[in-house]
Amino acid sequence: MAAPALLTVKPRARRRLKPSLVAGLVIIGAFVLMALFPQVIAPYSPTAFDYQAVLQGPTAKHLFGTDNFGRDVFSRVVWGAQLDMQIALFTTLFPFLFGTLIGALTGYYGRWADAIFGRVVDIVVTFPFLVLVIAIVAVLGPGLKNMYIAVSAVGWITYGRLIRAEIRGQKRAEYALAGQVMGYTPARIIFRHLLPNAITPAIVYWMTDMALGILLGSSLGYLGLGAQPPTAEWGVLIADGKNFLATAWWISTFPGLAITLAGVGFSLLGDGLADLLRPRG
Amino acid sequence: MSEPILKLNNLCTVFHTARGRFTAVDGVNLELFPGEVLGLVGESGSGKSVTLRSILRLVRPPGRVSGEVRWRGRNLLSLSEPQMRQVRGGEISMIFQEPMTALNPVLPVGEQIAETLREHTELSGNALRQRAIELLELVGIPSPKERLRDYPHQFSGGMRQRVMIAIALASNPKLLLADEPTTALDVTIQDQILKLLLRLKDTLGMSVILVTHDLGVVAQTCERVAVMYAGRIVEVAPAAELFAQPRHAYTLGLLNSVPGAGSTRRPLIPIPGAPPDLTALPPGCSFAPRCAFATDECTAQRPPLMDISGPESPAVRLTACIHHDALSAAGEVTR
Numbered sequence: 001m002a003a004p005a006l007l008t009v010k011p012r013a014r015r016r017l018k019p020s021l022v023a024g025l026v027i028i029g030a031f032v033l034m035a036l037f038p039q040v041i042a043p044y045s046p047t048a049f050d051y052q053a054v055l056q057g058p059t060a061k062h063l064f065g066t067d068n069f070g071r072d073v074f075s076r077v078v079w080g081a082q083l084d085m086q087i088a089l090f091t092t093l094f095p096f097l098f099g100t101l102i103g104a105l106t107g108y109y110g111r112w113a114d115a116i117f118g119r120v121v122d123i124v125v126t127f128p129f130l131v132l133v134i135a136i137v138a139v140l141g142p143g144l145k146n147m148y149i150a151v152s153a154v155g156w157i158t159y160g161r162l163i164r165a166e167i168r169g170q171k172r173a174e175y176a177l178a179g180q181v182m183g184y185t186p187a188r189i190i191f192r193h194l195l196p197n198a199i200t201p202a203i204v205y206w207m208t209d210m211a212l213g214i215l216l217g218s219s220l221g222y223l224g225l226g227a228q229p230p231t232a233e234w235g236v237l238i239a240d241g242k243n244f245l246a247t248a249w250w251i252s253t254f255p256g257l258a259i260t261l262a263g264v265g266f267s268l269l270g271d272g273l274a275d276l277l278r279p280r281g
Numbered sequence: 282m283s284e285p286i287l288k289l290n291n292l293c294t295v296f297h298t299a300r301g302r303f304t305a306v307d308g309v310n311l312e313l314f315p316g317e318v319l320g321l322v323g324e325s326g327s328g329k330s331v332t333l334r335s336i337l338r339l340v341r342p343p344g345r346v347s348g349e350v351r352w353r354g355r356n357l358l359s360l361s362e363p364q365m366r367q368v369r370g371g372e373i374s375m376i377f378q379e380p381m382t383a384l385n386p387v388l389p390v391g392e393q394i395a396e397t398l399r400e401h402t403e404l405s406g407n408a409l410r411q412r413a414i415e416l417l418e419l420v421g422i423p424s425p426k427e428r429l430r431d432y433p434h435q436f437s438g439g440m441r442q443r444v445m446i447a448i449a450l451a452s453n454p455k456l457l458l459a460d461e462p463t464t465a466l467d468v469t470i471q472d473q474i475l476k477l478l479l480r481l482k483d484t485l486g487m488s489v490i491l492v493t494h495d496l497g498v499v500a501q502t503c504e505r506v507a508v509m510y511a512g513r514i515v516e517v518a519p520a521a522e523l524f525a526q527p528r529h530a531y532t533l534g535l536l537n538s539v540p541g542a543g544s545t546r547r548p549l550i551p552i553p554g555a556p557p558d559l560t561a562l563p564p565g566c567s568f569a570p571r572c573a574f575a576t577d578e579c580t581a582q583r584p585p586l587m588d589i590s591g592p593e594s595p596a597v598r599l600t601a602c603i604h605h606d607a608l609s610a611a612g613e614v615t616r
Contacts, residue, residue: 111342174383180339182370182397182448192396196387 021272024207027265034081042075046232055248065250067240073251077258079232084262087144087217087226087233088210094152096206099159100199106160107167107198108190117160124157133216134225142225151216155209159202166198173197200277207270211263218259234259285312286488287336287456290349294328294335294512297343301560305331305344307512310586313456318482318489320503320520322496322535326556328512329492333458337369353455371401374449378461380441384433390417390444391429394451401452416447421477439470443477450481457482459491463498475502496539500524505596508532511557511567514586517599528589529602530575531568566601574604 034041044050050070058065064073106117124132136150170176171194179189218235220226227233229240234255241251294306306328313319321329335346338357350357357368377383385393394413398404404412410429417425420443433441442462449457459478463471479502482489491503499506499520506523508516508531516529527533534552554571557563563570565580572579589605590598602608 174377174379175385177339178375178377178383178445178448179385180369181337181375183366183368183400184370184396185366193385193388197385 018272018275020268021276024265024268024270024272027261028269031081031085031262031265034078035085036082038075038079038082042072042078044072044075046076046079047071047230055244057248058250064254065248067248067251068244073237073254076232076237077234077254080234080237080255080258081262083144083227083231083233084214084217084259087147088213088262088266090148091151091155091213091217092206092209094148095155095157095209096159096202098152099156099161100163100195100202102156103160103163103202104167104190104195104198107164108171108186108194110168114164117164121157121161124154129154130216130219134220134223137220137225142220142228144227147217147220147226151213158205158209162202162205163195163198166201167194170194170197200274203277204270204274207266207273211266214259214262214266283314286315286353287311287313288349288351289332289336290351292332292335292346292348292350294331294340294344294346297345303559304512304562305559306335306346307562308348309509309512309514311507311514311517313488313490315455315488316482316486317505318479318491318503320499320506321490321492321509322494322499322506323509324494324556326559327509329494329509330460331512332509333375333460333490333492336458337373337375338365367401370397370449370454371452372454373456373458374452374454375458375460376442376445376449376462378464380438380445380465383445384441386433389430389432390436391431394429394444394448397448397451412451416451417444419450419481420444420447421473422447439466439474442466442470442474446474446477446481450485453485455487457487457489459489461493462491464493464495471498472501478502496524496535508535511562512559513567513601514599515568515601517586517597519596519598522596522598528598528600528605528608529568530572530604530608531602533608534571566603574602574607576604578603 038046048071050066052070053062053066054070055068056062056066062072062074064077066072067076102117106113132154133147133150136153137146140146140149167190176189176194179193184193214234217226217233218238221233221235222239224239227236229236237255238252241248241253241255244251289309289311292306292309292311293304296303296305309328309332311319321332323329331340331344334340336350336357338346340346346358348358352368352373357365360368384390391410391413394416395409398409398412402412413429414425417428422428422440422443433444436444446462457478462478463474466474475498478489478491481487491498493499503520506518506520507514508523508529510531516523516527516532518528523532524536527536531552534550537550538552540549552571557567557570563580565582566572566575566584569575569579584601584603586599586601587605588597589600590596
């Protein structure tokens with residue numbers, strides 16, 4: 001009989017991974033590999049000058065060509081992955097954690113905690129994100145560490161709002177009341193019961209935010225406020241090549257493509273995760 | 282009769298909102314005896330659920346509870362929050378109307394039972410697991426060992442309510458507050474759950490307060506009934522006597538508006554009008570504007586809950602109806 005066999009199939013096993021999730025995983029996986037083992041993948045040192053091969057176009061020897069110092073652009077893009085993946089993580093990790101914490105607490109307790117949070121949100125969203133970050137970096141001084149501080153100081157707001165809204169919805173569910181009835185402490189109800197039910201949008205946004213983080217890091221690198229030359233960072237690489245755009249397009253184009261690809265990868269990942277984590281009945 | 286295990290003295294729950302002051306529970310006095318099943322009935326919005334939540338102090342701001350909830354010698358309303366957590370789930374448990382949402386969707390049910398056990402008992406490791414299996418068995422869930430790992434969405438509504446009951450019973454509470462536990466279930470499952478509750482009440486020696494608007498459920502399960510209207514208790518009586526001879530005009534109205542299954546068909550008599558606005562209760566009996574028996578006396582001042590137990594009925598009967606005598610003369614329940 002076929003029917004019993006069908007019944008024994010667990011719903012989980014029937015769930016197929018979405019193509020967008022797979023694509024995102026492959027792209028980001030590739031970048032992570034580059035970031036972890038650049039010395040294995042890159043054929044040259046990212047900072048070694050070679051005056052015999054200056055401003056050469058893409059060839060078999062130099063896949064992405066060379067820049068005005070004869071540095072191998074492919075190697076620099078690969079090493080750049082290390083820094084840009086780091087930027088993606090560090091510009092978002094603290095905002096994710098801190099924003100989640102604040103959002104959970106204000107969402108659960110409401111009242112005055114919520115009122116204070118609301119005013120802070122109002123203040124921060126009044127300023128354009130980039131302007132605020134640039135202003136903070138300008139005060140603290142350029143460099144990666146200060147960039148992380150600046151982005152974290154502003155970025156947690158979004159996570160806080162997301163989680164707060166979710167927790168406010170979840171806390172009306174009867175299982176939250178049931179938790180109270182069972183004599184659980186508020187901390188337990190918030191972090192063990194409500195948060196796992198509320199965290200999905202924040203995780204999905206986190207993926208998108210990493211793409212934004214890379215863009216931001218590159219922008220600041222390009223403006224000279226983030227990573228400093230000669231460090232191989234994609235934004236810095238683009239800036240390096242901007243004087244040669246007409247004669248040596250490859251210097252700026254390939255790092256630009258890397259940024260685009262990483263952005264698409266994170267977006268696909270976020271999209272796929274949203275599908276995967278969507279609660280079912 | 283033995284000492285009451287729970288005593289509500291002048292329990293009031295008021296919500297201060299922008300639109301005014303809602304008196305959801307208005308001076309409720311009620312006693313519950315050990316091992317008893319008390320039904321709390323009334324229309325939607327009559328304050329039944331809020332009364333239950335007030336007992337456990339689960340009323341959210343802007344709601345405020347006043348009066349006294351005397352539970353085994355202590356006033357629950359004056360306990361500290363940590364002491365209250367010991368009572369909740371430990372001595373008094375509660376189950377809800379919506380078994381679909383009262384379980385956490387992201388945790389396996391075994392884990393949710395274990396969590397309560399860890400909170401209120403000394404059990405751990407294998408003993409804890411054994412107890413969880415025992416509890417699922419107790420509430421009649423087949424192959425409990427396997428089902429511990431399952432998530433709430435893998436259970437049907439009736440099974441979820443059983444799981445809820447298992448969780449509520451995990452710490453051997455002395456009182457179970459059941460807030461319309463069968464309203465969301467179909468009739469056959471409803472019957473099973475009620476029978477289960479009654480059986481568990483006997484084996485575990487609990488008292489139960491059963492909130493419902495379903496008089497059929499009351500007739501089937503409760504020993505005593507308290508009828509609520511607009512936040513007040515209007516009549517208290519043994520279930521059989523209440524059904525045979527209601528002594529409050531509202532109770533009579535309720536009974537007349539319910540189809541009597543199996544008996545001769547008769548037109549239903551609805552109660553005219555709607556429950557009063559809780560921000561502006563009428564000065565006298567709050568049922569008077571809808572009542573056929575109402576006189577000037579009823580609207581003049583609020584009638585107290587009177588003891589009308591006579592020699593012919595030894596059990597305590599209380600009513601807040603001035604015309605309870607007229608009722609017993611004129612008001613045969615039309616069935």
